[in-house]
Amino acid sequence: xxxxxxxxxxxxxxxxxxxxxxxxxxxxxxxxxxxxxxxxxxxxxxxxxxxxxxxxxxxxxxxxxxxxxxxxxxxxxxxxxxxxxxxxxxxxxxxxxxxxxxxxxxxxxxxxxxxxxxxxxxxxxxxxxxxxxxxxxxxxxxx
Numbered sequence: 001x002x003x004x005x006x007x008x009x010x011x012x013x014x015x016x017x018x019x020x021x022x023x024x025x026x027x028x029x030x031x032x033x034x035x036x037x038x039x040x041x042x043x044x045x046x047x048x049x050x051x052x053x054x055x056x057x058x059x060x061x062x063x064x065x066x067x068x069x070x071x072x073x074x075x076x077x078x079x080x081x082x083x084x085x086x087x088x089x090x091x092x093x094x095x096x097x098x099x100x101x102x103x104x105x106x107x108x109x110x111x112x113x114x115x116x117x118x119x120x121x122x123x124x125x126x127x128x129x130x131x132x133x134x135x136x137x138x139x140x141x142x143x
Contacts, residue, residue, distance in 0.1 A: 025055040025074055032082045035089035036096055039123060043089045047121045049096070051081050053104060056112035072107050080104070093117045093133045101137040112138040 030053070035046040055072055062071035080103050090096050097117045104113045114136040122131045 023057055023059045025057050025059070025072055025077075027051075027053045027055075027074055027078055027081070030078050030081050030085075032085040034085040034087075034096070036085075036091070036093055036119075037089075037123075038091045042123070047119070049085050049093070050118040050120060051085065051100060052116040052118075053077065053081065053100070054114040055104060055107075055110050057109050058111075072109055077104060077107060093119050094135075097133045097135045098137075101135055105137060105139055110139070112136065 030051045031048055033046045034049045035043045036049065037043060037047070055074075055077065057072050059071050062068070081100055084096065084100050084103060090099075097115045100115045100117070101113050104110055104115070114134065116132050116134045118130050118132045120130050122128075124131060
C-alpha cells in the first residue's frame with residue numbers, strides 16, 4: 001500500500017491501482033482419472049484424483065464491468081487441471097501439485113495459488129478417508 005500520513009485517506013486513483021490479496025476464485029472437486037503413484041499398478045491402471053485450487057486474483061475490475069476478459073476463466077483453469085491429472089504420470093502427487101500450480105500461475109492475473117491434490121484411493125494399507133498434498137505458490141516462485 002502507498003504510504004500516507006495518519007488519518008489521510010488514500011486517493012481513489014491510488015486505491016484502484018493497489019493489488020488485492022484477498023480475492024479468491026475457488027475451484028473444488030475437479031476429478032479425473034490419473035496414473036500417478038510409485039507402484040507399477042498405479043501407473044498402469046490409474047485411479048481417481050481430486051484437485052482443489054484457490055486462485056488469488058484481483059477481481060474488482062471484472063466485477064465492476066461484468067467482463068469475463070478482466071478475470072480468470074475458471075472453466076479454462078479446470079480444463080488445464082484435468083489435462084495435467086490425465087496426462088504424464090508422476091510418481092509423487094507432490095509433483096502433480098507443483099505442475100498444476102505452475103500452470104495456474106501462467107494464467108493472466110493469477111498472483112498466487114493454493115493447490116490441494118487428493119488421492120482418495122491411495123494404497124495406504126489402513127482404513128482412511130483421504131490423503132492430500134497442499135501447496136501454495138506465488139507468481140515468480142517457479143520461474
